[in-house]
Amino acid sequence: MSSNFGTLFKIATFGESHCKAVGVVIDGCPPGIQLGEDDIQPQLDRRRPGQSKLTTDRSEKDRVTILSGTENGITLGSPIALMVNNLDQRPGDYGDMSSIPRPSHADFTYMAKYGIKASSGGGRSSARETIGTVASGAVAMKILKEQYNLEIISWVSGVGPFAASPVDPETISREVVDQNDLRCPDLKQLEEMRQYIMSLKEEGDSTGGIVSCAIRNVPAGIGEPVYEKLEAKLAQAMLAIPATKGFEIGSGFAGTKLRGSTHNDPFTQKAGRLGTVTNNSGGIQGGIANGETIHFRVAFKPPATISLPQDTVNYDGESVTLKAKGRHDPCVVPRAVPIVESMAALVIIDMILRQEARKALKTL
Amino acid sequence: MSSNFGTLFKIATFGESHCKAVGVVIDGCPPGIQLGEDDIQPQLDRRRPGQSKLTTDRSEKDRVTILSGTENGITLGSPIALMVNNLDQRPGDYGDMSSIPRPSHADFTYMAKYGIKASSGGGRSSARETIGTVASGAVAMKILKEQYNLEIISWVSGVGPFAASPVDPETISREVVDQNDLRCPDLKQLEEMRQYIMSLKEEGDSTGGIVSCAIRNVPAGIGEPVYEKLEAKLAQAMLAIPATKGFEIGSGFAGTKLRGSTHNDPFTQKAGRLGTVTNNSGGIQGGIANGETIHFRVAFKPPATISLPQDTVNYDGESVTLKAKGRHDPCVVPRAVPIVESMAALVIIDMILRQEARKALKTL
Amino acid sequence: MSSNFGTLFKIATFGESHCKAVGVVIDGCPPGIQLGEDDIQPQLDRRRPGQSKLTTDRSEKDRVTILSGTENGITLGSPIALMVNNLDQRPGDYGDMSSIPRPSHADFTYMAKYGIKASSGGGRSSARETIGTVASGAVAMKILKEQYNLEIISWVSGVGPFAASPVDPETISREVVDQNDLRCPDLKQLEEMRQYIMSLKEEGDSTGGIVSCAIRNVPAGIGEPVYEKLEAKLAQAMLAIPATKGFEIGSGFAGTKLRGSTHNDPFTQKAGRLGTVTNNSGGIQGGIANGETIHFRVAFKPPATISLPQDTVNYDGESVTLKAKGRHDPCVVPRAVPIVESMAALVIIDMILRQEARKALKTL
């Protein structure tokens, strides 16, 4: 188990679906920042189950409490503990699954790792674990916005076979993203996507999807080659989100088909800085931000828990047909949007702090 | 700069193109392992420039020396320092580039980060930096093979517009991969791919490509959720390799288009263990290995350094036409094959050590 | 701020005197351990204020709640969050101190570091911060006792000018230590020491003291040279406890006066293992446990907060006389006993896990 992330802005998350609370401790948050629960709650609300018909019917209010680290609404520099109580626990829903590992779920691997499993199956593999990520990411995002005018915006860019038409990473806004419950700015295909998800929900099936993300106003120079290149930490961060199977930045897999003469981003003079004409690099070169907008895409597989019957075997290797009970998302991408933003924020703030330390001692 | 990787099997690499030596210190290698330079050299030979006409003409013998950590060919448990001298240095080749940042190369970002640059431009962004990775990865791979019969095999699965036909991750061998200088097992398209690369080399252009990787006989249970899920660390490891733009595991981006009922991998009884019928998961569920073969793909962009003229600006923002000199790879994927294997080995050995620690204290 | 400790058994503590709660998240606790709040509470009770007349009159019940990481009283392998609510908050007690930094307290340095301070002055320098340490240490101690029969016993061995007569580290028990409220096994001097503390309390003054610690049944081989030698991590752990000024292991400072021929511990055959005749080494040689009892001593300065008037200056540099209000310990060593044990346990369990990982791959 490694529920820690970050070198200078460090988080330690805790909690699974059926314990008393979930949350996070942030160590290394700078002092003197105005911070209240209202700064954190909106992202939790965007993440929580039961927001719309497109998500699971499990409904939790997910109210956050700041346990420590602030006084009179100002951060002290000491660890900030954030807690959300678990309210809507129904372990009974998982009856069958005590003897049958759900296909493509973490039931089996948690058992292989720990020799024990939580009543909900995969323990910390539950989406509920992401509350700590989102709560701490909201704190990071607030600081980045206030100190650097840095913005992190994610949106749904694919649902099953539907690929949304591209949006401009330079201008996409959270307001536009949140105009609909799918968080997809492609209004032309929106209704079709929604109906696809609703029909799968009804069938007891699920679908995958893609979340895109743009990070604007990134200070040039952040990122720590070799092994903590900025894209490497973003990739780790994204693949740490439940149900992710892929990450690509800038030109990504499509860029492998191009020639260097086409793919290279020539430099040009921009307002007060060197910039690039194109942005196939996705804002990063050699593991270090170049000041252009960072943009990347994250692949989410279809949720493993479906209520359609599945032919599989139980822990004893005997053939069985599993019909999973419980309330589950037919498609995770609408709720994944704030999670992707949060992980991105946690990467970026840590890299900024590390670069600031370096600059302070620079002599040339 | 963060040239460290690993929690228990820790490496610290050093060196750039134009200093005296490059290398790595491994801390945490278990004692009592037979280890000589001959165990390491073959992978360095697969990585080195000048192996074939497909790569750069820069030629280095890259002979490794074990400086410490072994006695009489046995590891002591103390740090193992591995060094390769730099021989073929020609800083003169980089004349123009002192005033012009190469498009899509790390010249500009290294300057933004450090306010200084090595004569070769991007300092540690040079492919030469990967020697430390490959040397330490070879040590890890030897241990994994001897102790767990664990095998890591990478191959070229795409070159520019050419997608190689799929190979079976369960059976692909290094012998098959190394049958040709492209390290691509698709013999039907091989000649076409080679000619494509050779023609780009002649033009002074470059192309991207894809490297695939299979890891067999992985102990079920390794991987450290949440933030160090096995796929998350693999993603970080791959995106830390120069010129990479994407990572996908199992069904990857294509899997986002599927339904859960199609995508899920049902369990079945295999010899002595539960296994899965299909392997869309790519051997990992919930961040933890399930014992099936891990397979993933890594996207490499076309190398940024090309000798075709490029319209760009210099550091002062003035329009210039850059014609890069120097000797460069038209396509990095053949040489990237051992690098991908090495990074994978460094991830896996660390995760195995961490899981072994856990098991030792397990009581149920 | 670095409220994290440990490489495999990792803790992250949080909370200061005047926030809602204090606590700790443990990441890396092995699964399958029986664990309930009753396993943790006794050490918190030994640490809490208001236990006896010798300590501060501030009284808190300090009831611990397990928020996550267990189910049906068994650890899951996931993070264990432990929380203690703050009940008896009286920020009003600190009136004067908003403008005057208490001499030898952390008020001034916290301001220098963070540019802000908690209403209690030194924020996390409060003894209340140690609740997280003690709670997580109790978990570690339980595991060490059950799995290795490893015992950690601390006691008071000095109070101001009174040096307790030596006790045998091989036999001292917690029952003997807890026979009196001073936790000092030297019954001859006990009454004199107690009266000394009571008279200082009345005067509004304070005194320093020494806590000794013995760790029995330590597996030979644990400790991670060079920079994480076992004694080095113990030293760090002890100097991280509030009010500590020194650490010595085995012969310590007195041993510097001896000759090697006197100081060396000759080996002898013991039951089933090599042992040493004497134990000037304190159970550690070259940073690695040799299987003998580890014993060390920790120096605690007199508490800085006294109610006697002190001539000092305020933050503006103006001469003032400070008379601190609030309720404070005249001598911290009785309450420091469980804290020393806890920090020792956190070091030892982490080192055992790291050595178990190494042994699993050993081939000779």
Next chain:
Amino acid sequence: MSSNFGTLFKIATFGESHCKAVGVVIDGCPPGIQLGEDDIQPQLDRRRPGQSKLTTDRSEKDRVTILSGTENGITLGSPIALMVNNLDQRPGDYGDMSSIPRPSHADFTYMAKYGIKASSGGGRSSARETIGTVASGAVAMKILKEQYNLEIISWVSGVGPFAASPVDPETISREVVDQNDLRCPDLKQLEEMRQYIMSLKEEGDSTGGIVSCAIRNVPAGIGEPVYEKLEAKLAQAMLAIPATKGFEIGSGFAGTKLRGSTHNDPFTQKAGRLGTVTNNSGGIQGGIANGETIHFRVAFKPPATISLPQDTVNYDGESVTLKAKGRHDPCVVPRAVPIVESMAALVIIDMILRQEARKALKTL
């Protein structure tokens, strides 16, 4: 094995007595620093064996080579690898010791840990391992001096039963320390101390001693409570030096006997800052530097390797008399002086970098 130290200014050392080379890789050294081998060599010369009659007769020139990380004498920001070749290897000297663990040496514990041992016995427990520490410490010290006018001075303050009279930490200089080969500023007792050591050398015995250290011009605010308090990291750093048994800062163990009213350091207005009248705190309060001079003492035991016969047992538990061969120091403290300085420098520079990162984001 953990040969790594530091969070932002990170070192990884390597090498034992009888391999090809010893050295260190520094990751995180800021760019733009003037750095040549001449900046590092003097501290290695102060550490090397054979400097004077007081030390071992083993003589090594210990010439350092910078392998990477600089160009034209300027640091690039990339890892700096420093190497010293091993020249004077005489493994034959250790004949007897292959079957007999030396009392109080690390032979036995290295065997317990690794199941194998270097021909020199305790592998990395050799003093030769400290070359990497001293070389990297010299780099840190140069930066600290140039950027902060920060000075780190150590000296011998005790040899066996001889306690040197105190020196003023505010004024002691390296020139004064190096006036004699014992590195002890107490000229009155110097000759007696030297003769004591020489007579022990002749007898084949050894003695312990004490090294003191002062750190001046430390920026107020550095140190990372809770678990990386400045004194905690200094304690770890010092106890990681071979042969150390104790650490005390400021008033140390003697201060435990005092009352708070005597021990507290009242504040006073100093030039441009608040300072303290006395300095029992040793420059640190609550784990954070207060801007006063940091001063501490380190206890060194008598070297374990003596040539006087010792009654002990061999690895088989059979009684034997050991007469160690080889060339060894009768007293390590003169050579320990630069090692203490180096470890202190490595702690301080890391803490400064971490605090600079925090300050960059501070808003109040």
